[in-house]
Amino acid sequence: MKKELNNQIPGASEGLDSISPKRRRSSWILFKKNKIALIGFVIFLVFFVVAVLGLFLTAGREPILDPSVVRLQEKLKPPLSSPNLEALAHREIPPMRIYLFGTDDLGRDVFARMLQGAWVSLTVGFVAVGIAVLVGIILGGLAGYFGSYRLSAGYILMSCLIAGGAVIAYWHPVWGAIAAALALIVLAVSIQRKRGGGDKAFWVRVFEIKTFSIDTLIMRLVDIMLCFPSFFLILTVVALLPASIYNIMAVIGLTSWMGTTRFVRAEFLSLREQDFVTAARALGLSFARIIFRHMMPNALAPVLVSTTIGIASAILTEAGLSFLGFGVPPPYATWGNILSDGKRFIFDAPWLTFIPGIAILIVVLSFNLFGEGIKDALNPRLKERG
Amino acid sequence: MDETSALLNVEGLTVWFQADGERSWAVNGASFSVGRGETVCIVGESGCGKTVSALSIMGLVKSPPGRIAAGKIMFEGKNLLSLTDEEMQQIRGRRIAMVFQEPLTSLNPVFTIGDQIAEAITVHEKLTPGALRKKVLELLWAVGIPSPDERLGSYPHQLSGGQRQRVMVAMALACEPDLIIADEPTTALDVTIQAQILNLLKSIKENRKLSLLYITHDLGVVASIADRIYVMYAGCVVEQGDVGDVFLEPRHPYTRGLLASLPDRARRGKPLVGIPGYVPGRFGRPSGCPFEPRCSEAEKECHIEFPQFLDWGKGHVARCPVVYSREKGR
Numbered sequence: 043m044k045k046e047l048n049n050q051i052p053g054a055s056e057g058l059d060s061i062s063p064k065r066r067r068s069s070w071i072l073f074k075k076n077k078i079a080l081i082g083f084v085i086f087l088v089f090f091v092v093a094v095l096g097l098f099l100t101a102g103r104e105p106i107l108d109p110s111v112v113r114l115q116e117k118l119k120p121p122l123s124s125p126n127l128e129a130l131a132h133r134e135i136p137p138m139r140i141y142l143f144g145t146d147d148l149g150r151d152v153f154a155r156m157l158q159g160a161w162v163s164l165t166v167g168f169v170a171v172g173i174a175v176l177v178g179i180i181l182g183g184l185a186g187y188f189g190s191y192r193l194s195a196g197y198i199l200m201s202c203l204i205a206g207g208a209v210i211a212y213w214h215p216v217w218g219a220i221a222a223a224l225a226l227i228v229l230a231v232s233i234q235r236k237r238g239g240g241d242k243a244f245w246v247r248v249f250e251i252k253t254f255s256i257d258t259l260i261m262r263l264v265d266i267m268l269c270f271p272s273f274f275l276i277l278t279v280v281a282l283l284p285a286s287i288y289n290i291m292a293v294i295g296l297t298s299w300m301g302t303t304r305f306v307r308a309e310f311l312s313l314r315e316q317d318f319v320t321a322a323r324a325l326g327l328s329f330a331r332i333i334f335r336h337m338m339p340n341a342l343a344p345v346l347v348s349t350t351i352g353i354a355s356a357i358l359t360e361a362g363l364s365f366l367g368f369g370v371p372p373p374y375a376t377w378g379n380i381l382s383d384g385k386r387f388i389f390d391a392p393w394l395t396f397i398p399g400i401a402i403l404i405v406v407l408s409f410n411l412f413g414e415g416i417k418d419a420l421n422p423r424l425k426e427r428g
Numbered sequence: 429m430d431e432t433s434a435l436l437n438v439e440g441l442t443v444w445f446q447a448d449g450e451r452s453w454a455v456n457g458a459s460f461s462v463g464r465g466e467t468v469c470i471v472g473e474s475g476c477g478k479t480v481s482a483l484s485i486m487g488l489v490k491s492p493p494g495r496i497a498a499g500k501i502m503f504e505g506k507n508l509l510s511l512t513d514e515e516m517q518q519i520r521g522r523r524i525a526m527v528f529q530e531p532l533t534s535l536n537p538v539f540t541i542g543d544q545i546a547e548a549i550t551v552h553e554k555l556t557p558g559a560l561r562k563k564v565l566e567l568l569w570a571v572g573i574p575s576p577d578e579r580l581g582s583y584p585h586q587l588s589g590g591q592r593q594r595v596m597v598a599m600a601l602a603c604e605p606d607l608i609i610a611d612e613p614t615t616a617l618d619v620t621i622q623a624q625i626l627n628l629l630k631s632i633k634e635n636r637k638l639s640l641l642y643i644t645h646d647l648g649v650v651a652s653i654a655d656r657i658y659v660m661y662a663g664c665v666v667e668q669g670d671v672g673d674v675f676l677e678p679r680h681p682y683t684r685g686l687l688a689s690l691p692d693r694a695r696r697g698k699p700l701v702g703i704p705g706y707v708p709g710r711f712g713r714p715s716g717c718p719f720e721p722r723c724s725e726a727e728k729e730c731h732i733e734f735p736q737f738l739d740w741g742k743g744h745v746a747r748c749p750v751v752y753s754r755e756k757g758r
Contacts (some may be wrong), residue, residue, distance in 0.1 A: 317533040324486050324528075325548050325599065326521030335547075339538040 072419045079415020085408035093164040096157030106137055109158045110373050113149030118391045120144045121152075144393045146383060152397060155375035159398070162376045163405070166291050166360040167353040173295025175349055178302025181260050183333050183341075185303070186310020189257035196249025200228040261307070264300045272297045276359065277368055285371040290363065294356050301348055309341035343420040350413030354406040361402050377402050434461040434502075435639050436485070436524075436607055441499035442663075443480050443489060454480040456663030456718075457499070462607060467633060467640040469650045469671070471686070472660035478643045479529075481660075482609050485641075486526055487516045503607075522552040525600035527610040531592035531617075535584035541568075541595045542580035548602035567598040572628060590621035597628060601636070608633075609641045614649065626653055647690055651675060656743075659683045662718035669744030679738075679746035679755075681725045717747070725750050 074080060099107045115129045121144040125136055136151050143152035203225035211218020231245055276293050283289045313319060314337070322332050363369035364378025372379065377398040384394025443455040455477040462468045470478050483489050485501055487508060501508040508519065528534040536544060545564045549555065555563065561580075568576035571594040584592055593613055600608050610629060614622040630653055633640050644650060650657055650671065657674050659667040659682065667680040678684045685703040695701075705722035716731040717723070723730065727750055737745040738752040746752070 317528055317530050318536045320488060321526075321528055321534040321596070321599075322536070323488055324520055324526040325602075326517045326519070326551050327547075328517060331551075336536050340536070 069419045073415055076415045076418060078411050079418070082408040082411030082415060085404060086412050089160065089405050089408070090164065092157065093160040096159075097161040100154055100158040100161075105154075107151065107154035107157060109150060109154035109375050111150060113145065116141075116145055116149040117147050118145060118387065119149075120391070121393050121397075143397050144391065146380070146391070146394055147387060152380065152394065155380055156377070156397065156401065158375045159377040159380060160401075162287065162370055162374065163357045163360060163402075166287065166294065167357045169291040170294035170298065170356040170360075171349055171352040173292065174299040174352060175302050175345060177296070177299040179306050179338065179345065181264075181299070182303040182306025183310060183338065185257045185260040186307040187314055187329070187333050187337070189307075189311065190255055192252040192255045193259070194249060195251040195253055196228050196231065198253060199249070200225050203228065257307075260303070264303050267297070267300050270297075273359065273362065276363065277366070280363060280368045285368070287370045287374070290360060290369060294359050298352060298356065301352070302345055305344045305348060306341050309344065310337060313337045313340055343417075346420070347413050347417040350409050350416060354409035354413075357409075358402065358406055361398075435464045435466075435504065436641070437461040437500075437502040438481070438485065439500045439502070441481060441484060441501065442497045443477070443484055444495055444497055445493045446495065447493055453663055454494075455484065458660065458663060458665050459499075460658045460665060460668070462639050462641050464606075464639055465633075465637055467630075467642060467653050467655045469642045469644060469654035469657040470660055471644060471647065471650055471657055473645060476660045477663040478645075478660055479611055482526065482611050482641070482643055485609060486520055486524060487511075518552075521548060521605070522603045523605055524607045524609060525603070525605040527593070527596050527600050527608060527613045529612040529615055531589055531596050531613075532584075534596055535592055537584055540581050540583055541587065542582075545595065545599050545602060548599040552603045563602075567601055568595075570601065570632070571595070571598045572624075573598075588621075589617050590624060593617060593621075593625050594628065597625070597632070601632065604636065605638065607639045607641060609643070611643045612645070614646070615644070622649070629653070647675075647686060659686070664718065664747075666719065666748075667744075667746040669740070669746075670742065673740075673742060673744040677740075677744075679740050679744065679751055680719075680748045681723045681751065682719050683746070685722075685724075 073083075099105060100109050111134055113125075113130060113134050116125060119125075119141050121142065123141050123144065124139060125141060127135060127139075136154075138153075141151055141153065143156060146152055146155070203221045207218045207221025207225065210221060228249065231249055275297055279293045279297075280290065283293070319332060319337065322336050327336070360369060360376065361378035361381065364376045365382040367379075367382065369378050370376045381395055381398040381402075384391065384398070388395050438461065439459050441455050441458045442453070444451045444453045446452075458477065458481055460468065460470065460481075470481065472478050480489065480494075484496055485503075485508065489496060496509060499509070503519070503524065508516065511519070535541065539547075542561075542564055545567055546560050549560060549563055564580065565576050568579060573579050573591060573594055579587070579591075584595075587595065593616075596613070608629075613629070614625050617625060626649060629640060629642075632638075640653075642649070642653060654671040656669065657671050658665045659674070659680065661682050667674060667678065667683045674683060675687065678687055682703070685701075688701045689703065691700060703722055716733060717726075717735050720726045720730040725748075730750065735747040735749050737747055738749060738756075739745050740752075740756070
């Protein structure tokens with residue numbers, strides 16, 4: 043029977059991976075029809091390539107385009123002007139023999155600085171939004187799937203002891219250890235509870251008291267986070283933390299996950315009741331597999347849209363922070379601090395503000411257009427019409 | 429069917445749902461069993477607890493609001509209700525599989541059917557990609573999907589309803605379970621496709637020597653596939669027996685009502701017969717016969733005492749003392 047089957051069915055020995063992604067293709071066709079979104083996508087790609095190129099051209103010990111070479115004799119040269127080769131030392135001569143975007147007040151090549159800044163913007167955007175989406179998906183998924191599950195008092199006590207203990211242990215190891223021991227006792231009592239049977243001791247009953255649900259816990263946390271004006275929250279945190287690009291990424295990421303959480307939760311609440319989730323459980327799949335493999339892909343379309351728009355706003359936030367002097371520390375160039383440095387010379391050297399400003403505008407706009415385009419392309423109702 | 433050789437034996441299953449502090453009893457002490465290689469049908473109106481019984485066997489009753497309050501579900505001598513979640517996961521899919529009512533929504537819209545069937549296999553078995561693909565193709569072949577190698581890459585929305593239900597059957601077969609629970613698998617399909625799926629289930633059951641627990645409200649379907657049937661009303665079994673006995677000589681007024689309400693060529697032109705009233709929405713636990721308010725044969729005692737099973741011979745039993753006392757003598 044099996045042999046027969048193999049003869050009848052061509053390609054029976056290939057892996058399942060060879061299945062063609064028809065759905066993705068149809069989304070792409072729909073996306074291509076939207077010209078503005080396509081332009082956004084192209085600019086997004088160009089920005090990506092420029093940022094990666096910029097990393098290679100400006101990083102390292104002896105970069106091809108050095109953004110930090112100071113040429114005081116060549117300061118505030120307008121865009122497209124040629125360098126005065128006689129006044130420059132050999133290593134100061136820009137390799138392209140032209141200041142494409144002019145020079146700033148220290149005679150640094152703005153083009154090289156813009157390239158360096160592009161990489162910073164790209165990484166800040168992607169890493170920050172990556173963190174936000176990861177947190178958002180996990181919390182939103184938990185809130186949506188296990189929403190009605192009520193936490194017992196013992197469980198909350200244990201979590202508080204562990205979290206509190208970890209913080210205290212940083213200063214007082216002894217108290218931390220005591221907290222850990224208490225957490226273990228609570229755990230032991232809880233396990234005893236699970237075995238069940240017989241009379242229950244007083245503490246067992248106390249620990250069994252049902253408190254609020256996971257959904258309440260997570261969604262009220264979201265509400266609390268949304269109460270803060272996020273830019274000022276970021277400013278405060280950045281002012282307290284040492285200035286570094288990684289702190290900026292983490293802070294932007296950890297203050298912008300709430301939207302994703304709400305999206306994912308809302309999607310999960312409706313997906314949870316769908317028959318295919320019950321069917322997946324009937325196949326014997328584990329919770330983690332159902333959540334992450336079966337439900338998540340169904341919930342991802344709105345997340346993807348909010349991600350592209352989130353990247354744009356993260357880039358904007360970083361530029362804003364840099365402009366205010368809280369961002370990535372010098373000598374690193376970012377679009378925000380080029381803009382900030384240039385504002386003093388806005389009448390003498392307008393290119394110092396216009397070039398980074400317009401770059402930010404174009405990139406943020408292209409991300410937003412791209413995001414809108416994806417949203418339309420992934421909308422199944424539009425697909426049926428098209 | 430004696431209890432020792434039964435594959436699945438459900439005893440006194442009681443399930444309630446709690447909403448706004450009130451309990452409504454969905455299943456009220458239902459007992460039934462499925463033997464090896466047997467096809468058993470559970471028949472009843474909407475809301476009589478058929479689906480909840482099936483979900484209880486699979487351990488899929490949502491809790492809260494649902495709760496299995498009493499009863500035992502013995503599968504090969506193990507009580508499924510006492511198993512942990514992990515142990516239950518090993519049973520689901522591998523030993524007991526389920527085919528759902530709505531093939532349109534029971535498949536995940538974002539994966540190809542090939543992926544989904546493959547997943548049903550890999551949950552319980554580790555196979556190389558080549559062997560996996562071969563097995564998926566075999567399953568699609570077995571459930572009668574034409575050119576399975578092309579259909580492998582199809583998404584659920586590209587298939588017809590009947591084909592989707594075939595895919596569901598293929599997923600249920602993936603790990604060669606001992607028991608398949610089919611919860612009204614043909615309700616959402618049109619009649620010709622219904623017949624095809626029924627024949628498919630029948631032939632698979634014969635070829636693979638598995639048991640089938642078939643849940644339906646369609647008596648035509650019952651007649652064509654069942655070995656034994658259980659008639660459920662308001663959460664309990666009111667009549668059970670071999671399909672021939674129950675169809676030819678129904679011994680409970682409810683079963684009689686169901687059979688009489690079938691459209692019949694002989695009664696052409698006359699209005700259809702129905703059973704007056706509705707299934708009670710929230711079954712408290714009535715002290716008397718649950719069917720008494722709708723029953724044409726009801727007498728005074730019916731209101732007082734919950735009727736016990738009365739034996740009509742050959743395993744045919746029914747919970748109606750009125751019919752018993754009137755007709756058994758003859």
